């Protein structure tokens with residue numbers, strides 16, 4: 112049965128289960144399967160389709176079915192999605208018996224969950240999954256921005272991830288506009304909006320998207336808002352003037368090296384303090400830049416999507432499992448330089464010279480133990496002999512039981528691609544303590560162990576992992592270290 116809201120205006124816009132939907136542009140007649148949700152702009156329904164494709168319909172509330180929105184949808188449909196990660200509009204739908212209009216988009220698979228489930232700790236994904244998701248988010252926004260679009264409303268509410276793989280989907284794509292256009296219907300979500308939008312000095316654009324991206328990544332990886340420290344917890348009632356000050360007129364990063372006025376409160380912001388100790392300095396510096404220089408200088412101070420991508424992959428490659436508790440830890444790539452093992456940093460991220468006594472003091476490893484002590488407060492185990500491979504003295508990849516090397520690890524000229532595996536760690540069939548590296552590429556490796564004459568490792572053959580082994584992958588050389 113059809114239900115009605117706004118009966119005083121006698122609008123008819125809702126669909127009921129089983130009702131048919133004619134999608135002229137796709138030459139399809141579908142039926143409503145279920146109502147999936149109701150937001151501020153309209154209702155979303157799943158559809159039963161004749162060809163079993165997974166589609167959804169969003170139908171706007173009458174007040175939101177504006178001419179501008181219609182025009183935005185039309186141009187998004189014409190341009191097509193930058194990647195399959197976006198739940199992009201596929202076709203407009205109009206119905207002579209209903210007010211307004213709607214659009215068809217891909218239906219989000221059930222494996223994708225809201226990040227809010229992670230923030231409330233109802234699901235417990237691994238760091239590897241979270242870093243993969245953050246990488247995919249940064250990559251997707253790079254693609255979107257490079258097409259000249261602005262998302263406008265980037266927040267935790269319109270992104271979804273698979274807690275087992277880190278694969279992502281991006282919803283609410285009907286708010287995407289051409290960068291610089293003033294036609295949009297939204298200005299963002301509180302707490303994710305750039306300070307210059309809150310103060311009324313700017314409308315959403317790609318630079319404000321970059322600010323929202325940094326907030327989102329910080330939220331996902333630190334389980335805390337980057338501006339919510341003791342300045343926030345000391346406020347008794349978080350009303351609009353105090354929120355405007357906190358997020359707009361006087362935003363202070365909780366780990367600002369030059370201003371401790373908003374440092375995390377040990378009672379209310381435990382997560383921020385725990386997680387700040389887990390990640391290597393090179394990674395944290397990007398957040399420090401985002402919320403110090405990036406707040407004051409929206410045009411040039413913000414961290415770009417490509418910088419996030421490089422740093423997130425470097426972090427993902429530096430992960431190792433604590434041998435005692437199994438927690439995921441990170442081996443700071445700069446430890447080689449600090450210990451005099453390397454003249455140049457392995458860090459590929461272009462870092463700013465942030466004047467920070469706090470950061471300098473933290474970055475002073477005296478020996479290997481300083482970088483391999485498990486962060487888990489109940490463990491604190493010192494993990495000796497973390498095995499890693501250093502490729503062309505630039506790229507460090509820790510070798511764990513589940514590590515795989517991808518083509519972009521051994522050929523720096525190629526873009527990131529997690530589908531092209533070139534090597535994988537394997538266990539010896541009769542001895543769990545002996546690990547091998549299996550050649551899954553179609554190139555023969557030339558291997559030198561130092562003690563004996565060079566050998567060849569053919570495709571599908573494995574090599575016993577021992578320190579000081581040099582592997583020539585073709586375009587690059589890797590050396591294995593403890």
Ligand SMILES: [Zn+2]
Nearest residue numbers: 433436485490
């Ligand atoms: Zn541990």
